[in-house]
Amino acid sequence: MKNVSFPVLFTATMLAAVLFSCNKPSDNLTGDYQLSYGDSILYLRPVAGDYIVYPLTTRAGEYEGFPEGIEIDVKTGAINVSKSETGLRYRITHTSPDGIKTTTKVVLSGINFTDKFYHLSTNDTIALPVYNSLESRPLPVTGSVFDEGGLANSSGCDIKTFNGQINLAQSVRNGLFGTTPTNDERRDIEIVYRLNDDSQKSVNKLKVRLYYYTSMATVAPDLLETLAARETAGVFLRGITSSRTEQAAKPRPPCIIIIAN
Numbered sequence: 001m002k003n004v005s006f007p008v009l010f011t012a013t014m015l016a017a018v019l020f021s022c023n024k025p026s027d028n029l030t031g032d033y034q035l036s037y038g039d040s041i042l043y044l045r046p047v048a049g050d051y052i053v054y055p056l057t058t059r060a061g062e063y064e065g066f067p068e069g070i071e072i073d074v075k076t077g078a079i080n081v082s083k084s085e086t087g088l089r090y091r092i093t094h095t096s097p098d099g100i101k102t103t104t105k106v107v108l109s110g111i112n113f114t115d116k117f118y119h120l121s122t123n124d125t126i127a128l129p130v131y132n133s134l135e136s137r138p139l140p141v142t143g144s145v146f147d148e149g150g151l152a153n154s155s156g157c158d159i160k161t162f163n164g165q166i167n168l169a170q171s172v173r174n175g176l177f178g179t180t181p182t183n184d185e186r187r188d189i190e191i192v193y194r195l196n197d198d199s200q201k202s203v204n205k206l207k208v209r210l211y212y213y214t215s216m217a218t219v220a221p222d223l224l225e226t227l228a229a230r231e232t233a234g235v236f237l238r239g240i241t242s243s244r245t246e247q248a249a250k251p252r253p254p255c256i257i258i259i260a261n
Contacts, residue, residue, distance in 0.1 A: 033059050035077075035094050035104045041132055042081055043109040044202035050082040061096040068250045070108070079106070085252050086110030086204055089133040107133045109197065110204050111164060113254040115227050117216070118168050121261050127166040131195075139163065143196030148203070157189045157210065164193065168210075168258050177212045181260075184220050185212040188253060209253040214260045227255065 036056050045051045055063075055077040063077035069085035070092075072078065077094060087110030094102045111129040118124045129146075131139040146164040147153055156176035158167040177185040187210045194201040213219050230251060 033057070033094065033096070033100075033102045035092065035102045037079070037092075037104070037106055040105065041107045041109050041198075042079065043198040043200075044081055044086065044204060046200050046202045050080050052078050052080050052082075054078045055094075059094065059096065061094055063092060063094050066091045066093070069252055079108075081108055084108050087112035087130070087133065087206060088251055109199055110195070111139070111191075111193065111206060113166075113206075113208055113256055115230055115255045115257075117257045117259055119259045119261075120169055120172070121259075125167060125169040127168060127256050129164040140195055140197045143201075144194060145201075146191065146193045148192040148194060152189045152191050155187070155189060157187070159189075159191060164191070166208075166256070168256070171210070172212065172258065172260075176210065181212045183213050183218045186210070207253040209255050211255065211257045212260070213257065216259055219257065219259075223255065223257070 034057065037053055038056055042053050058076055062074050063072055064074065065072045065079075067088075067090070069088060070090045071080040071083040072092065073080075077092065079092075086108040089105060089107045091103055091105050096102075109132050111131055112133065113127055113129060114135070116127070118127065129139060131137050141163045146161050147159045152159045153161075156171055156174035158170040158174055159165070160167070172181060176187055189208050189210060191206045191208060193204050193206070195204065211223065
């Protein structure tokens with residue numbers, strides 16, 4: 001049997017090491033740190049247990065996500081997509097032991113609704129879902145299902161099962177806020193849905209808060225404060241960039257405010 005030369009053994013060993021490293025996050029100990037999760041959009045997956053995504057490269061230090069709603073391991077940067085609030089854009093920051101900060105932004109795939117006042121008197125009655133935090137991105141409606149199980153519709157919230165749109169005028173007529181709605185009525189609605197995209201129709205959920213007021217003058221001050229804080233944060237949808245001072249505003253649940261007149 002011929003002896004295998006050292007260069008051949010060395011090459012084979014190095015190749016095996018490279019192939020193995022593709023299957024798990026690696027430790028980057030030198031050079032500039034590039035914080036990445038392999039894609040800017042992370043999708044749920046139909047797996048047993050929680051679906052967790054790691055940074056392509058890990059490094060000593062601490063990781064954090066902004067805004068609230070993302071479940072991230074402070075030491076490894078691993079994102080538990082299953083336990084995070086989807087449909088939002090998050091900024092992930094790594095801080096090295098010597099204080100150097102590196103950031104990236106990721107979207108956890110799903111739908112959201114923008115915080116907005118809807119004026120029924122001007123026929124502004126349809127709340128449109130936002131897909132993957134970008135208002136201009138088409139929603140994959142073919143093969144998707146919204147309000148699975150009918151929980152939202154059974155409460156009076158008129159959500160279309162084929163496109164996720166909420167008919168606010170019909171919701172009021174359905175008695176979502178009672179027979180005779182009064183100012184500052186609030187209803188929390190949970191929407192269970194499956195999207196025909198890279199999530200492979202994994203079960204996803206979104207809670208939406210709907211308000212009713214007779215006019216803008218009757219809107220509760222605490223609601224106005226909440227909306228002002230979220231406007232200042234301004235990181236929940238892609239394409240929104242500014243130098244505004246960020247606040248630790250909770251982006252969920254989205255606020256859909258119905259104004260009758």
